[in-house]
Amino acid sequence: MNRSCVNFCKTTVVNLNFLCWLCGAFVVAFGEFQVIHSRYASLVTTFWPIYPANTLVVTGTIVTCVCYVGVLGGMRENRCMLISFYILMVTLMLVELAMALVFLVYSREIDTYFERDLMQSLEIYRQSSPEGNKTIKDDFDAVQHVFRCCGVHGEADWKGNTPISCCSKDPCNSAFPTNWQEGCVDKLKNWFASNYLSTGAGVVTMFIIQFICLSITVPLFCHFKRRGLGYQ
Template identity: 50%
Template sequence: MSQSCLNCLKYTMCAVNLICWLCGASVLGFGIYLMMNSKFLSLIPTLSSLNIANFLVITGTIVTCISFLGFLGALKENRCLLISYFILLFILMLAELSIACVLLVYEQKIDRFFEKDLMNSLKLPRELQTRNQTNKDDWDTIQSLFKCCGVHNVSDWKNNVPASCCNTKPCKPHHYWPQ
C-alpha cells in the first residue's frame, strides 16, 4: 500500500514538473521570438535592456532548469537532486517575495521614473523630426493600437502632433484621441 502511494507521488511530481518544463520552454521560445522581432525598445531609452523579451528569456530559462531538476530528481528518486530542487524553489519564492515588496514600496518612484523616461523618448521624434525613425514608428504604433496620444495627452507633442494621434482621416486639428 505504501509503495503504491510513493509511486503515485513520484509520477505526479514527474507529471507536474514535465508540464512546468514545457511551459518554461514555451516562455523561453516566445522570449527568443520577441527578441528577434522586437519593437518598442526605443520607448524607454534608459533601460533598453529591461524589456519583456529579456524578462521572458530569463524567466523561461529559470523555470526550465528548475523543473527539469525536479523531474529528474523525482524520476530517479535521487535525494540530492530533490533537495537541490526544493532549495532552489525556496530561493525562488524568497526572490519573488523580495521583488514584490521592493516594487510595492517604490511604486511611485518607479511610476515617475517611467513617466519621465517616456517623456524623454517622446522628445526625440518631436524635436528631431526624421533622425530617429524607429522611435517615431514605435510611438505611432502604440498610439494607433491603444487609441491614445502621448504620455498624458495631445499636449505632450506640443506643436508637432503626429497623424497617429488623430481619430479622423484626414487628420483635423482638435480631432485627437482624448488621452
C-alpha cells in the first residue's frame, strides 16, 4: 500500500470516528434531555434499563469512548489503539444487534409488563392519601392530560374515584364531569414505539458508520503491522 493510500485511509478513519464521536456526544446530550424532561418514567419501572432515554445515554457514552480511541489510534498510527478500537467496536456492534433481537423477540412480553406497570401505578395513585406518592400522581395526571385519556383501559379503572386530569370538557368541578373515555395504555405504547423508532434509526445510522470504520481500519492496521509501525 503506497503512502497516499495510507494517508487516505488514515484521514478517512479519523474523520469517520470523529463524526461517530460527535454523534455519540449528541446522543448522550439528547438522552440526558429526555431523562430530565420525561414525565412518564416513574409509571413504567419493570424495563427501565431499556427506557429510550436510558438507552440513549448508555449507548452514546460507550460510542464516544470507543470512537475516541479510534481517533487517537488513526492520528498517531498506533497499532495498539487500532486493535483495541477494532475489538471494542466489534463488541459494541454485537451488543447492538443483540438488543435489536431482544426487542423483536420479546416485544409482546414488553407490552405485558408495560400494561402491568401502569395498572400498579394507577392502584398506588387511587389508594394513596392526598399528599402521598406525589411523583406518580403528577406523572399519571400529566399522561392523562397530554394524551387525552383516562385510566389504563378506560374511566372504569378508577372505580368512581376519577381524578380531575381525566376531564375533557369544562366545567371539571361539577358533580358529573365529562371525562375522556379512551384508556392510556395504547396511547402510551404508541408514544414509546415512536421513541424507539427514532432511537433505532439513530442506532442504525451509527451502526453503518461503525461498519465503514471497521472496514477501513483493517487494511490500515495490516499496513502498520507489515511496516513494523505503531508501537512507538
